[in-house]
Amino acid sequence: MISDLFSVTVLIGILASGIRLATPYLYASIGETFGQRSGVLNLGVEGQMLLGAFAAFYVTLTTGNLWLGVLTAMLVGAAMGLAMAYVTVSLNAEQGISGIGFFLFGLGMSDLLFQKLMGTVETVKGFPKVYIPGLSDIPGIGEIFFSQNLLVYGAYLLVPVAWFVLNRTTLGLKIRSVGENPDAADSLGVSVARIRYFTLILGGTLSGIAGASLSIALLNVFQQNMTSGLGFIAVALVYFGAWRPVGVLAGALLFSMINSLQLWIQVLGIPVPSDIAVMMPYVLTIVVLVATVSRVRAPSALTKPFEREN
Amino acid sequence: MKKFAWFLTLMLAFALVLSACGSPAATEAPAPEPTEAPVEEPTDAPAPAGETFRVAVVMPSAINDLAFSQSMYDALTRIQEEMGAENFEFVYSENMFNVDDAAAAIRDYASQGFDLVIGHGSQYGSSLQEIAPDFPETSFAWGTTLDTFGEPNIFAYEAASQEGGFVNGVMAATLSQSNVIGVVGPIETGDAKLYVDGFKAGVLSVKPDATVNVNYIGSFSDVALASEAATTHISAGADVLTGTAQMVVGAIGKAEENDVLWFGTQSNQSSLAPSIVVASQVYHWEGILNEMISLIKSGTLGGQSFQATLANGGEVIEFNPDSTVAADAQTLAEETIQGIIDGSITITLP
Numbered sequence: 001m002i003s004d005l006f007s008v009t010v011l012i013g014i015l016a017s018g019i020r021l022a023t024p025y026l027y028a029s030i031g032e033t034f035g036q037r038s039g040v041l042n043l044g045v046e047g048q049m050l051l052g053a054f055a056a057f058y059v060t061l062t063t064g065n066l067w068l069g070v071l072t073a074m075l076v077g078a079a080m081g082l083a084m085a086y087v088t089v090s091l092n093a094e095q096g097i098s099g100i101g102f103f104l105f106g107l108g109m110s111d112l113l114f115q116k117l118m119g120t121v122e123t124v125k126g127f128p129k130v131y132i133p134g135l136s137d138i139p140g141i142g143e144i145f146f147s148q149n150l151l152v153y154g155a156y157l158l159v160p161v162a163w164f165v166l167n168r169t170t171l172g173l174k175i176r177s178v179g180e181n182p183d184a185a186d187s188l189g190v191s192v193a194r195i196r197y198f199t200l201i202l203g204g205t206l207s208g209i210a211g212a213s214l215s216i217a218l219l220n221v222f223q224q225n226m227t228s229g230l231g232f233i234a235v236a237l238v239y240f241g242a243w244r245p246v247g248v249l250a251g252a253l254l255f256s257m258i259n260s261l262q263l264w265i266q267v268l269g270i271p272v273p274s275d276i277a278v279m280m281p282y283v284l285t286i287v288v289l290v291a292t293v294s295r296v297r298a299p300s301a302l303t304k305p306f307e308r309e310n
Numbered sequence: 311m312k313k314f315a316w317f318l319t320l321m322l323a324f325a326l327v328l329s330a331c332g333s334p335a336a337t338e339a340p341a342p343e344p345t346e347a348p349v350e351e352p353t354d355a356p357a358p359a360g361e362t363f364r365v366a367v368v369m370p371s372a373i374n375d376l377a378f379s380q381s382m383y384d385a386l387t388r389i390q391e392e393m394g395a396e397n398f399e400f401v402y403s404e405n406m407f408n409v410d411d412a413a414a415a416i417r418d419y420a421s422q423g424f425d426l427v428i429g430h431g432s433q434y435g436s437s438l439q440e441i442a443p444d445f446p447e448t449s450f451a452w453g454t455t456l457d458t459f460g461e462p463n464i465f466a467y468e469a470a471s472q473e474g475g476f477v478n479g480v481m482a483a484t485l486s487q488s489n490v491i492g493v494v495g496p497i498e499t500g501d502a503k504l505y506v507d508g509f510k511a512g513v514l515s516v517k518p519d520a521t522v523n524v525n526y527i528g529s530f531s532d533v534a535l536a537s538e539a540a541t542t543h544i545s546a547g548a549d550v551l552t553g554t555a556q557m558v559v560g561a562i563g564k565a566e567e568n569d570v571l572w573f574g575t576q577s578n579q580s581s582l583a584p585s586i587v588v589a590s591q592v593y594h595w596e597g598i599l600n601e602m603i604s605l606i607k608s609g610t611l612g613g614q615s616f617q618a619t620l621a622n623g624g625e626v627i628e629f630n631p632d633s634t635v636a637a638d639a640q641t642l643a644e645e646t647i648q649g650i651i652d653g654s655i656t657i658t659l660p
Binding site (some may be wrong): 009025111119122218224226227230259264266268269275278279 | 371374376405408435495497524527531533537538556557559566580581583
């Protein structure tokens, strides 16, 4: 039975599932990476995702326009990011507590809107699979990488873009300096507040897309609390990935691949108790984290509100 | 600016109350809407005793989850229709994932003098065991279990979900061409395990050589993982799927996308994917609830346990009228149901 795991169908299945499962993590974690690199820990990702998921779903359900759905999710996420920025940057509130508050707000508000506007679980026609000409015909590889929906491709394209912005642009330099040494950045004329507003709004926007990727691309359904902790895993993946987009990608893929592997282990009837199987992604991610990641330092100013010394 | 900060704080507090649902403020149930759902069991509703019978219920998920919580909400709504809003009223707290919040709500309802307080979820058992002795005049009920803790004011109820599971399994085996059938389950325990085991037994009773792949995803709410679990089953060759608990909406979506048949349980799931849902096992708790109500009115506040079965009408197999295959399967299902009721079919669970 164990040997069944190595058949082509199973390997393709595991990889293709893993690629899909990693999609929402990528959007949310990359967004969170920007926020944390600029010194703000946003624990409200889950709430932003839930509201984004609902907004995308509801707009798609009523208008039939998927892109309008994504746009609404982005706007809703951005608004949540703006509110988070106002509370943590302008009012200097404690970041962890504020984030939990925004998570609960998103959880409650998405539920309330769902009850009032929809009332029952419905389905929509989400983003269809897009077969990339030529590439999708390659046996195996094509099915894994080039037969997914647009939001899945978008998530993977985001990784190099985020890397480029963070490491090769002036904006990226400002973000990093604000997260490492806000006083120095401030004395050089970089507005710490403006940068943090920007990264939090960007993070919210991406979390909104993460929600939309669930509700109108991968699952095509909205249910209360449908993210079920995914947003918190996304925050953890930023630490796992040592605040680097490529590290985040590695973490998201590792976690998702092991998750799809454990699904197959159960389906193939390999005698592993289901409780142990569902623990695997969590346990192995921790093991890998402990074993491989060098002691990368977190951005120095992370979670510290910035107040100019006069 | 200060005003805005206040507003924000207020909003956050509001959200907290909303999401935690731990607020003692109960949600009034809306007036019943006429439904066409025929109640098959003999209606032994107790006669109105002049005073309004008041029920409060705490549920783990939403009243419209198309699964466990909805089955209870629908049952209470049907009882209200039957008895009239002036004789029967009920309030509920939904989405009580958090057992501590649920315990607070249960205690609160009990002190408000409800006639019957229901904890609709096996996770609420220990809370009830603790709270019930403090309110000897109030009747409590919890499910799904048969354990009343020996308390004189606790009722227990469960569904023999293996029966409906067996019937679904028989239909699934008959309709499967690949002889591979997939099951998406939440956590390997309680009601879910009973259903899944019954389903497996049903499949194997028709096709002993068929493969039933079972996948417990370890969560009642992870829709994304449930969806990938369904995709995994389909890649493994399954052409009929079933699943239990509220996160299966993700799996139903994948089944529909791939034109794979689906069997539902806990609540009627036909509306979600009319083209592929064949039938659903639906819990009709109203028979059991009516029995409890009669007992309470005659002074017995607990100490008994009840089981919803196909025989007593607590479980009903509802067919999807839009399904193109349902007609053939229906005949077979009816024979199987009859067999289970008259005892000619016995279900052996592992």
